[in-house]
Amino acid sequence: MITAHAEVIVVTPVYEDLEASSRLFRELDAVFGTKLFILAVDDGSVRQPLPASVLEGLQAGGAIVKLRRNVGHQRAISIGLGLAAEHMTSSQLVVVMDSDGEDLPQTISELLAALDDVQVDAAVAQRKSRVESLKFKAFYEVYKRVFSLMTGRAISFGNFMALRQAGVKRLAAMQETPIHVAAALLASKLRLRICSIARGPRYAGQSKMNFVGLALHGFRALMVFAEDVLVRVGLLCAGVAALSVLGGLLAIVLKLAGFATPGWFSVAFGILVLTLLQTGTLALMMLMLTGVVRSGSVTTALSYKEFVDRILTPAGEISLDA
Incomplete structure (x- = not known):
């Protein structure tokens, strides 16, 4: 041709x-x-x-x-x-x-x-x-x-x-x-x-x-580059989850030390727990999706x-x- x-x-x-x-x-x-x-x-x-x-x-x-x-x-x-x-x-x-x-x-x-x-x-x-x-x-x-x-x-x-x-x-x-x-x-x-x-x-x-x-x-x-994107998003979520844990521990220390104002600890700790749950879930989803992408990445x-x-x-x- x-x-x-x-x-x-x-x-x-x-x-x-x-x-x-x-x-x-x-x-x-x-x-x-x-x-x-x-x-x-x-x-x-x-x-x-x-x-x-x-x-x-x-x-x-x-x-x-x-x-x-x-x-x-x-x-x-x-x-x-x-x-x-x-x-x-x-x-x-x-x-x-x-x-x-x-x-x-x-x-x-x-x-x-x-x-x-x-x-x-x-x-x-x-x-x-x-x-x-x-x-x-x-x-x-x-x-x-x-x-x-x-x-x-x-x-x-x-x-x-x-x-x-x-x-x-x-x-x-x-x-x-x-x-x-x-x-x-x-x-x-x-x-x-x-x-x-x-x-x-x-x-x-x-x-x-x-x-x-x-x-x-x-x-x-x-x-x-779906696999690379998923890994990076998963790592970001894991990082935010780790910061949420550190923030929660800090809130507990401040509460026990008497530096927390009334109601502050409950609000702050609740927000940090929700952030931890959400980012942790997203991190696990990203890892699962990465596995799916890797297993299905057969070039034809x-x-x-x-x-x-x-x-x-x-x-x-x-x-x-x-």
Whole structure:
């Protein structure tokens, strides 16, 4: 399916964004020409389905992967990675990018250059400039700090990345990839290089990601490291429970020494006992959940084919196994 002469395979999810994605394909073609293969994953678009005609007249090869239903931005990327992993050669590189124009085709060369180092498996884009609203920027800063606190890891990049074949195959085989691609890359243990790259404005239309969607996207990143999060929350609860015990003992000492005012001891001791019971219960729940997560963390290959309806090219429909 993927042409052997292509040096770069671009995997991009598209959902109801025909105008912007069409412009992206033209600009990618202008930059790479015949060295490029475009793997566009149409994530169940209904109002603006992506036709194979958007690839006509391009020097680059390409295919439109039609999904049976809308599966979400991250799973759409993972399906594209699954296809790329199955059909690419060891000399080809994969670039993952959004289709709205915010990931600039002209900056892909910076990511590819980072892969010239044999010690680098994946190059990721860290934004040195953004065009989003102040509200989004503030939320993003809070998200990065919460993520670091809860997981012990720093995340400063998104979906814009370049991967060697080994990196593509590893991500395609991880059950975390459909949840959150960037967090899965962190969890993959691949050797990363962070490149500072500017972000561009959308080509057309408005972003379909609202504040609730952004918050959910952030929580999904935490889900990838659920075990680490549960352990940290459990330790925090255990620490608060220990402080409650110490506080209760101090209250008893003050009461026996005659320093407690009438009614103070009963209120203080009651609050501390309730805190101890609640945090102790939460700590035990966290430990139990950690055990469940650990016992169920068996990595299986992503069965992407069950989501694919058909694959279109300018020459016509092709078989999924071609």
